[in-house]
Amino acid sequence: MTDLESAIDRHSAAPMYDQLRQLIIEGIERDGLQPGDPLPGEHRLCAQYGISRTVVRQALAQLEHEGLVERVKGKGTFVARPRTAESLVHTLIGLFDEVEQRGGHVHSDVLRHERGTADEAVADALEISLGAPVVVLERLRYVDDDAWSLSTTWMPDDVGAVTLDADLREASLYRLLAEHGIRATHGVRSAEATVATHEQAQRLGVSAGSALLRLRSVSRDATGRPIEFFIAHHRGDRSRFEFQLSDEQGRAALLHVDGS
Template identity: 45%
Template sequence: MVVPSGPAMIVRDSTVPFHRQLKTILLEQISRDGLVEGDRLWSEPQISATYGVSRSVVRQTLAELENEGVIERVRGRGTFIAGAKMDHGLTISIEGLYAQAQSLGLELTSDVLQQAVEPAAEPVSTELEVVTGCPVFMLERVRGVEGMPWSHTASWIPSARVPGIEEHDFSTGSLYELLRTRYGMRFGRARRSIEAIAAPEEIAHYLGVDEGAPLLRIKSVLYDIHGIPIERFIAHHRGDMSRFDVSLGSMAGEDRLAEVYVAPGSSVG
């Protein structure tokens, strides 16, 4: 653990609150000292003594850094530099995980569990608007970021729209890029639902977490520009490695938030 020793100090007569100044100083110190994921940060007493601020100011600063995903505080152990989380902008664009990881400069890996053509069963057939028993291509993968398992995904696509896709190597590259370039698909919109769940045993095994650990489950149907379903997928993301940023727009001059009620004991599909 490196003791904070940066030249920057709190400016007492500044209009900028102490905790904001301290936050800037600590971020600069972290960068200057080259601290990386897992490195221990300085203790509250050390920070307080070094920069001449109260413990309450230090706690407020650390709370902001934790909320922003810069640090992680572990009870009984201390404060550590946190790992990067994948962000999902749900209202910006429709893109695959491969493109998102590339945009963040992260290495995305894919472990293919199965890929095959199978008869469509419910609810796949309903959501893809095909007849039950109609051939669909099914792809199941575990996606990893920087060598860590991050997401378990399963996709279903009507086979008639993607002839020969079952022969493709999905251990590298992007499914969505393949759909665009080889099959000429143009994406229109997607309908998605997100819920927090406890990790089932099988998914927990694939993601390297304990059974019952918090996961984010996404269910989605992707449509082309004509409103015809392209893909149905279910993804389970590790809760400690994911964050979803949602932009709220305005309808008829008013900001609106839609709520979905699920009755206790009922199925969420």
């Protein structure tokens, strides 16, 4: 990235960090920088504009929040890859089918795929007895070779049994279930902000404490029986969720919001 001719205007009503933010954006556009290209470091920006590290960090933090830059500890600041819109919250489509529809590719590292027993949270979600047999599927999902999400799926034993011998590294779980006559027709999903634990950060290739989007879902078949419960943690710097809105009553409902 070449040096910018513009300077910080200390007499402007605009905060210095916001001026710097705009200068960085203009520099990216002017120099034709691409995702992954490096940007000037904090020390260079301080020296170039005669500003404090606090101002620089405010500008970079805002750009990172907007998804325009990516800061990697020990490596520097880079032009960020664009976040990919996902409609997983308001549809029953899975990540595999969502990405495939837009021409991308998903593959998974299957971390765990075995029988287990339902703890209290799983039993409540699947409406089964505490300690009842379930099939647990834990996967690290990649989109176009980038670590994207870490998900754990629980299924009642008779549902999950049809998946145990399947290779789910390059396949859709929902399609596999449908091939055995098990189809989700409705359900409830929620999304909330959280931060990465040390283990999640290692799996997803981010720093501990990085922003994640936590997706929780229970899917039911036509009889109303829960057939799947999953919790997925998506990298906040790789994805954003889109919601389809309608003013028609019944098309969408806010079911419950609390601070827990």
